[in-house]
Every structure is written in structure tokens, then in C-alpha cells.
Amino acid sequence: MRSPKDFFRPLAVGAPEPVRQIPLGPSRMIHFFDPGNEKMVAKLPGMAGTDVLLGNLEDAVAADRKEAARAGLVRVAREVDLGESQLWTRVNSLDSPWVLDDLVTLVTEVGDKLDVIMIPKVEGPEDIHYVDRLLAQLEARAGLRWPLLVHAILETASGVARVEEIATASPRMQGISLGPADLAASRRMKTTRVGGGHPGYLVRTDPVGEDLTAGRTTYQQDLWHYTVARMVDACAAAGILPYYGPYGDIRDTVGCEDQFRNAYLLGCVGAWSLHPAQIAIARKVFSPAPEEVAWARRVLAAMGDGTGAVMLDGKMQDDATVKQCQVVASLADELAARDPELAEAYRGAGA
Numbered sequence: 001m002r003s004p005k006d007f008f009r010p011l012a013v014g015a016p017e018p019v020r021q022i023p024l025g026p027s028r029m030i031h032f033f034d035p036g037n038e039k040m041v042a043k044l045p046g047m048a049g050t051d052v053l054l055g056n057l058e059d060a061v062a063a064d065r066k067e068a069a070r071a072g073l074v075r076v077a078r079e080v081d082l083g084e085s086q087l088w089t090r091v092n093s094l095d096s097p098w099v100l101d102d103l104v105t106l107v108t109e110v111g112d113k114l115d116v117i118m119i120p121k122v123e124g125p126e127d128i129h130y131v132d133r134l135l136a137q138l139e140a141r142a143g144l145r146w147p148l149l150v151h152a153i154l155e156t157a158s159g160v161a162r163v164e165e166i167a168t169a170s171p172r173m174q175g176i177s178l179g180p181a182d183l184a185a186s187r188r189m190k191t192t193r194v195g196g197g198h199p200g201y202l203v204r205t206d207p208v209g210e211d212l213t214a215g216r217t218t219y220q221q222d223l224w225h226y227t228v229a230r231m232v233d234a235c236a237a238a239g240i241l242p243y244y245g246p247y248g249d250i251r252d253t254v255g256c257e258d259q260f261r262n263a264y265l266l267g268c269v270g271a272w273s274l275h276p277a278q279i280a281i282a283r284k285v286f287s288p289a290p291e292e293v294a295w296a297r298r299v300l301a302a303m304g305d306g307t308g309a310v311m312l313d314g315k316m317q318d319d320a321t322v323k324q325c326q327v328v329a330s331l332a333d334e335l336a337a338r339d340p341e342l343a344e345a346y347r348g349a350g351a
């Protein structure tokens with residue numbers, strides 16, 4: 001590990017100073033598009049209000065379309081008006097034949113237009129260290145003034161086992177997303193889905209009498225709870241942001257909303273959107289509900305300087321509930337400052 005004294009030094013002469021805080025706005029939805037797909041690219045200017053648009057170069061882009069996707073992303077960055085949306089990319093994996101050209105081309109040609117580079121299949125901090133140094137060299141050569149940030153996908157068993165080291169590997173680390181599809185394969189889970197639950201993963205109530213089958217309710221459990229919770233702790237401890245990843249059953253908007261909400265309640269700040277239909281789901285779920293915000297503000301007002309204990313509607317409030325309410329209220333303020341519709345909904349609820 002680098003000495004703490006050197007942690008915030010640029011890794012190449014002429015590279016920009018590393019950041020100490022994540023300097024970006026909301027990222028409730030990271031919307032994936034294939035930059036080599038003209039129909040998808042044509043939709044981008046109409047996607048105002050999408051927090052993050054991500055040009056995907058990795059899985060879901062066929063091997064013979066990799067160069068077209070990379071060139072398409074350079075064009076999007078240069079020519080398409082994306083409004084307030086951040087532009088991110090997911091490059092190919094570090095063992096692939098494409099990633100070196102992905103990084104060299106993107107940083108050299110449009111490094112000043114990109115905010116975050118997502119690195120797939122991260123196995124450990126050494127993968128982040130490699131990218132960190134290479135980006136510094138490329139930034140120095142391109143004369144960039146702001147460092148590119150790095151986002152890791154948690155989609156290998158080794159990555160989960162070392163998630164804390166990944167989260168703290170570089171000051172470039174912006175966040176981590178759950179990658180349930182590759183992670184399932186890496187762990188040899190017996191699933192064939194992209195995220196979401198599985199009806200076979202359940203608990204059953206105890207038997208009633210001799211009949212082992214009668215009257216026993218089953219409850220489906222969340223396959224991803226352990227990983228998401230561990231990722232949230234690693235990110236919060238490192239001062240970076242955790243995200244649920246993709247929900248592959250595009251038609252199941254209800255299941256998608258539930259899975260996103262579990263992640264939101266556990267501490268994630270956003271999720272991926274693979275299809276335009278999922279953008280609104282993520283916006284709804286990852287924006288605190290107006291009634292929750294109104295309640296949080298009531299608690300804060302009732303608690304004055306934030307110490308002691310009071311009763312509000314029969315519920316005890318103290319220093320710890322104040323801290324929770326501050327999380328909700330400050331997130332609402334941050335989002336409302338950039339989202340007029342949400343600001344209006346909060347005003348309507350007296351929040």
C-alpha cells in the first residue's frame with residue numbers, strides 16, 4: 001500500500017491532483033446505452049433528467065462491434081448535447097484484447113468529457129492500482145485538468161472477498177456496483193438471471209403436526225442481501241458510493257422496483273437502468289419519498305440542537321434518529337436542487 005502521505009499525490013508527472021471528495025451530482029440511475037447502436041444514440045438527447053448516461057463497451061456489445069462502440073462513444077462525447085447528465089463509460093475487462101485501446105482512445109480524445117470510468121470484473125486492489133497509474137499517464141499526456149474517477153463492478157468472488165481493499169485502493173474511487181450476473185457465475189451459484197430474486201431461495205415455516213407439507217408458508221429471500229450489505233459498508237467506510245447493478249427482467253417493473261428499494265434502504269444511492277423503462281423506476285426509488293422527508297424535517301425541528309430525547313407521534317427520537325433524518329433531509333435537498341419536479345413534490349408535502 002502507498003504511504004498515506006503519498007496517497008493524494010499524482011501518479012504521473014503532469015497528471016491532475018487527485019480529488020479528496022467525490023465532486024459529482026446525483027447518480028440515482030446509471031443508464032446503459034450501446035454507443036455503436038444508432039437507435040439508442042438517437043434517443044440520448046431526449047433523456048434529459050437522466051443522472052448518468054453510460055456508454056457501455058463491455059458485455060452486451062458483440063466482439064465484432066467493439067471498435068464501433070468505442071468510436072461511437074467518442075462521437076457521442078463530442079457531438080451530442082447531454083444536458084446536465086454525466087457521461088460515464090464501462091470499458092472492457094482488464095484481461096481483454098480491447099481495454100488498452102478503450103482507455104488510451106477515450107482519455108486521449110474525450111477525457112475532458114467523461115466523469116467516471118467503470119472497470120468490470122475487478123478481482124482486487126491491484127486492478128485499481130493498474131488503472132490508476134495508467135490513467136495518470138494518459139491524463140498527463142492529454143493535458144487534462146481534472147482526474148477521471150473510477151468505479152469498480154463487484155462481480156467476482158475474489159472481488160467480494162477483498163471489497164474493502166478495492167474501495168480504498170485509490171483516491172479516484174467513486175463507487176462500486178453489484179454485478180449479480182458475473183458474480184453468480186464466479187461463485188458457481190445455480191441461477192441463470194441478471195439480478196433479482198429466485199423462487200427457490202426461501203425459508204419455510206415449521207411443520208404443523210405429522211404432515212410435512214400442509215400449512216407451511218414459504219418466504220422468498222433476497223439472494224443479494226449479504227453482498228449488497230457488505231458492499232455498502234465497504235463504500236461508506238471509504239467515503240465512496242454503493243449502487244445496485246442491473247435488473248435483467250425488463251418487463252418485471254414491479255420486481256425491479258422492489259429490488260432497487262431494498263438496495264436504497266440498505267444504503268445504495270442508485271442502480272443501473274438497462275432500458276428506458278427503468279429510468280423512472282430508479283428516479284422514484286432513489287429519491288426519498290416526500291412524506292419521509294416531511295417526517296425527517298419534523299424530527300429535526302423537534303430535536304432542536306440534536307441532543308436529548310423527545311416523543312413524536314409515540315416514537316422516541318434522540319441523537320441517533322437525528323442523524324438518520326439528516327441523511328434523508330440532506331439527500332432531499334441535494335436532489336431537489338437539481339430536480340424541479342422533485343422540489344415541487346417536497347413543497348407539496350410540506351417537506
Ligand SMILES: CC(=O)SCCNC(=O)CCNC(=O)[C@H](O)C(C)(C)COP(=O)(O)OP(=O)(O)OC[C@H]1O[C@@H](n2cnc3c(N)ncnc32)[C@H](O)[C@@H]1OP(=O)(O)O
Nearest residue numbers: 032033034039040043056059060181194246250274275276
Ligand atoms: C449483466 C450486464 O452486464 S448488464 C449491462 C449490459 N447490458 C446492457 O447494456 C443492455 C442495454 N439494453 C439493451 O441492449 C436493450 O434495452 C435490450 C436488448 C435489453 C432490449 O432492447 P429492445 O428489444 O430493442 O427493447 P425495446 O424494443 O423495448 O426498445 C424500445 C426502443 O428503445 C430503445 N432502447 C432500448 N434500450 C435502450 C437503451 N438502453 N438506451 C436507449 N435506448 C434504448 C430501442 O432501440 C428501441 O428504439 P426504437 O423505438 O427507435 O426502435
Ligand SMILES: CC(=O)C(=O)O
Nearest residue numbers: 155179180181182245
Ligand atoms: C453488472 C454486470 O456486469 C453483471 O451482473 O455481470
Ligand SMILES: [Mg+2]
Nearest residue numbers: 059155179182
Ligand atoms: Mg458483468
